[in-house]
Amino acid sequence: MKKYIVFLLSVLLSLTISFKAQANEIDDINIHIDIKKDGSVEVTEERNQNMDDGTENYIVFNEEDMQGAKLTHFSVDGFKEVKEWDSDWKREEKAGKYSVLNTDDGFDLVWGIGEYGDKTYTVHYTLTNMVKNLKDGQSIYWDFNTFTELPTDEMTMTISSYEPFTKENVRFYGFGIVGNMHLKDGNIVWKSSEAMDDSNYATVLLQFDSKLFNTNANKDKTLEEERSMALHNSNYNEDYLDSNETLGPKMSLTGKIFSGLGILFGSIVALWTIAGLWIANRKKKARGHIKSGYTIKKDLKNSSTKIPPSKMSDYAGYAYLLNHLDYAYFEQFISAYLIKWHRDNRIEIEFEDDSKKLNKRNTSIIVKDYETVKEEYGKYFEEALKQIKNETYNGDYELLLWMMFLNAMDDHKVITKKNLEKWFKKNASDVSKVADYLDDYSKEYLEKNGYIKVEKDSAAFVPFEIIVPTTKGHDLIEHFVKYSNYLQNEDEDNWLERVKNDEIQTEELIYIYLLGVTDEIESRFKKYHLNKSEENYFYPNYFYLFNNTTNSINQGLSSGGFSSSQASSGLGGSTGMGGGAGAGGGGGGGAR
Known part of the structure; x- marks a missing residue:
C-alpha cells in the first residue's frame, strides 16, 4: 500500500513540476528596431x-546564422553587467545581473529572472552589418525571434530608420507570426493577432531600391532573387518564382549572348523607368499632387482638435485619404462597418466565453432577422464580384461588405470565430478583389463630392495619376490629422475619466479605427488594467468585441494568402506562417 501511495505522490509531484515549467510566459513583448545610417540596428525589447520557474532569461545567437552581423552592445535596464556568467548560479545570485555567455555554437544574451511573479524587462542590443548591398538595391533579411520558447500572448514590432519609411522607398514582408504589418507615421508596425509558441518565428524582409544606408556588407543576390526565396512556401499571394541556389547545366555561347542581351535590355528598361519616374514626380509636384502622408503629419504634428470631423455617411468613400495618411487599410474599414451595423441594430456581437482578459475572448456574430436579410442580399455576392471585375458594379461599398458578410454566414444564424476564420481563409482571393476595389471606389467618391481632382498623364509612355486635393479636401485632411493627434495624445487622466463615466460615443470608436489609434488605446487599456473581464466599463468591452472579431478575420485572411493593393505584402497587410527561409538570426530565446 505504501508503494502505491509513494507512486501516486511521485506522479502528482511530477505533474506539478511539469505545470510549473510551462507557467513561464510573456503577456506581451514590444520590439523596437531602429536602423542606423551605417546599416546597423539597435533593438529594444520591452x-x-x-515568471515562476528557472533562474535566467536568454536569447540565442548561433554563429552560422549571423551572416556577417556582429553584436556590439547588450544591456538590460536597471541591471548590472558581469563579465563572467555561471549558469549554475542560484536565482538570487543572478538577480539584477546580465552578461554575454559564449557557447559552442555562438553566444547567448542572459539576464537573471529575479523574484518570481509579474516582471518587466527592457533589453537592448545592437547588431552591425545588418543592411546588405544587393546587386540592385539593399535589404535587411533577419529573424528577430528572441522569445517564442516562452508562450507569448502578443507581440508588437516597430521598425524605424533615420530616413522615414514611405510606400516609395521600402517594401516589407513578415513571416512566422499571424498579424498585420503596415506603415504608420514613417515606421513599419507589425502586430500579432494570435498567441505564439515555439512553432513561430519573426522573420522580417525589408527591401530598398535605392541606397539609403552606408553599409559595406554585400550579398550576391538581386532583390527579386531574395524576395523569391523568402516568399517560397509562404502565404503571400505573389507571383514570384522559387530561387533555390542550384546550378543548371553549363550555358552555351548562344545562351550567353542572349543572356547578355537580356541584361542589356533590362538595364535600358530600368534606366527608362527611372527617367519616367523622375519626370512623373516633377509633373506631380508642379500640378499640386497630394503631399506624402508622412510630410502632412509632420507639418501638423503640433496641431490637434477635440472636435471630430463631420459624421461620415460612407466610410469607404474616404479610404484613399485615410490610406494615404497610413491610418486605415481594408481591415480597419471592416471594423468600422461592424461597429456601424451593431449601432444600427443590424447585428449583435457577443463574447463566447468567460476568459480572464477581454482581448482573449472569442466572439460570435448574430444577424438580426437573418432569414429575410439573407434572402434579400446574401445570394448576390458572387454576382457583385463579377460586376467589379467587369467594372459595372454601381452599388456602394457598404452594401458590398454587407453581402460579403451574409455570404460568410453560410446558413449559420450565429457565426463563431472558427466559422468566420474558416470562411475568410477559403475566400481570401475573393476578399482581395473587394479590397482592391476600395481604392477606385474612394477616389471616385472623393472626386464626385469635391474633395479631390484626378488628372491622368504619362511619362516615358507610362501612365500615372495626379491627385490634387481641393480646398475642401485640404481642410478634411488636416481635420483627420488634428483629430488623430488629439485621440493619441489626450491627457490620460481625462481619458480615463471619460471611460469610467461612459462618455465615449460610438462614433469616436469608429474614428479610433479609421485614424490609426487602436494600438494607443489598447495600450492604455492594458496600462490601467481595463482589459480584465471584471472591469465592466462599456468602452473596453465594446472595443474588444470588434477588435477580437476583426482579428479572427485577419487570421483567416493571413492563412488564405490575402493580397491586395489596400493590404498587400510589401505595402501593409496580413502576415502569416510559412516562408522566410534563408534569413539570418532566428536563434530564439526563453528561460531556464
Missing part, C-alpha cells in the same frame, strides 16, 4: 513576463 517584455512583460510572468
Whole structure:
C-alpha cells in the first residue's frame, strides 16, 4: 500500500513540476528596431513576463546564422553587467545581473529572472552589418525571434530608420507570426493577432531600391532573387518564382549572348523607368499632387482638435485619404462597418466565453432577422464580384461588405470565430478583389463630392495619376490629422475619466479605427488594467468585441494568402506562417 501511495505522490509531484515549467510566459513583448545610417540596428525589447520557474532569461545567437552581423552592445535596464556568467548560479545570485555567455555554437544574451511573479524587462542590443548591398538595391533579411520558447500572448514590432519609411522607398514582408504589418507615421508596425509558441518565428524582409544606408556588407543576390526565396512556401499571394541556389547545366555561347542581351535590355528598361519616374514626380509636384502622408503629419504634428470631423455617411468613400495618411487599410474599414451595423441594430456581437482578459475572448456574430436579410442580399455576392471585375458594379461599398458578410454566414444564424476564420481563409482571393476595389471606389467618391481632382498623364509612355486635393479636401485632411493627434495624445487622466463615466460615443470608436489609434488605446487599456473581464466599463468591452472579431478575420485572411493593393505584402497587410527561409538570426530565446 505504501508503494502505491509513494507512486501516486511521485506522479502528482511530477505533474506539478511539469505545470510549473510551462507557467513561464510573456503577456506581451514590444520590439523596437531602429536602423542606423551605417546599416546597423539597435533593438529594444520591452517584455512583460510572468515568471515562476528557472533562474535566467536568454536569447540565442548561433554563429552560422549571423551572416556577417556582429553584436556590439547588450544591456538590460536597471541591471548590472558581469563579465563572467555561471549558469549554475542560484536565482538570487543572478538577480539584477546580465552578461554575454559564449557557447559552442555562438553566444547567448542572459539576464537573471529575479523574484518570481509579474516582471518587466527592457533589453537592448545592437547588431552591425545588418543592411546588405544587393546587386540592385539593399535589404535587411533577419529573424528577430528572441522569445517564442516562452508562450507569448502578443507581440508588437516597430521598425524605424533615420530616413522615414514611405510606400516609395521600402517594401516589407513578415513571416512566422499571424498579424498585420503596415506603415504608420514613417515606421513599419507589425502586430500579432494570435498567441505564439515555439512553432513561430519573426522573420522580417525589408527591401530598398535605392541606397539609403552606408553599409559595406554585400550579398550576391538581386532583390527579386531574395524576395523569391523568402516568399517560397509562404502565404503571400505573389507571383514570384522559387530561387533555390542550384546550378543548371553549363550555358552555351548562344545562351550567353542572349543572356547578355537580356541584361542589356533590362538595364535600358530600368534606366527608362527611372527617367519616367523622375519626370512623373516633377509633373506631380508642379500640378499640386497630394503631399506624402508622412510630410502632412509632420507639418501638423503640433496641431490637434477635440472636435471630430463631420459624421461620415460612407466610410469607404474616404479610404484613399485615410490610406494615404497610413491610418486605415481594408481591415480597419471592416471594423468600422461592424461597429456601424451593431449601432444600427443590424447585428449583435457577443463574447463566447468567460476568459480572464477581454482581448482573449472569442466572439460570435448574430444577424438580426437573418432569414429575410439573407434572402434579400446574401445570394448576390458572387454576382457583385463579377460586376467589379467587369467594372459595372454601381452599388456602394457598404452594401458590398454587407453581402460579403451574409455570404460568410453560410446558413449559420450565429457565426463563431472558427466559422468566420474558416470562411475568410477559403475566400481570401475573393476578399482581395473587394479590397482592391476600395481604392477606385474612394477616389471616385472623393472626386464626385469635391474633395479631390484626378488628372491622368504619362511619362516615358507610362501612365500615372495626379491627385490634387481641393480646398475642401485640404481642410478634411488636416481635420483627420488634428483629430488623430488629439485621440493619441489626450491627457490620460481625462481619458480615463471619460471611460469610467461612459462618455465615449460610438462614433469616436469608429474614428479610433479609421485614424490609426487602436494600438494607443489598447495600450492604455492594458496600462490601467481595463482589459480584465471584471472591469465592466462599456468602452473596453465594446472595443474588444470588434477588435477580437476583426482579428479572427485577419487570421483567416493571413492563412488564405490575402493580397491586395489596400493590404498587400510589401505595402501593409496580413502576415502569416510559412516562408522566410534563408534569413539570418532566428536563434530564439526563453528561460531556464
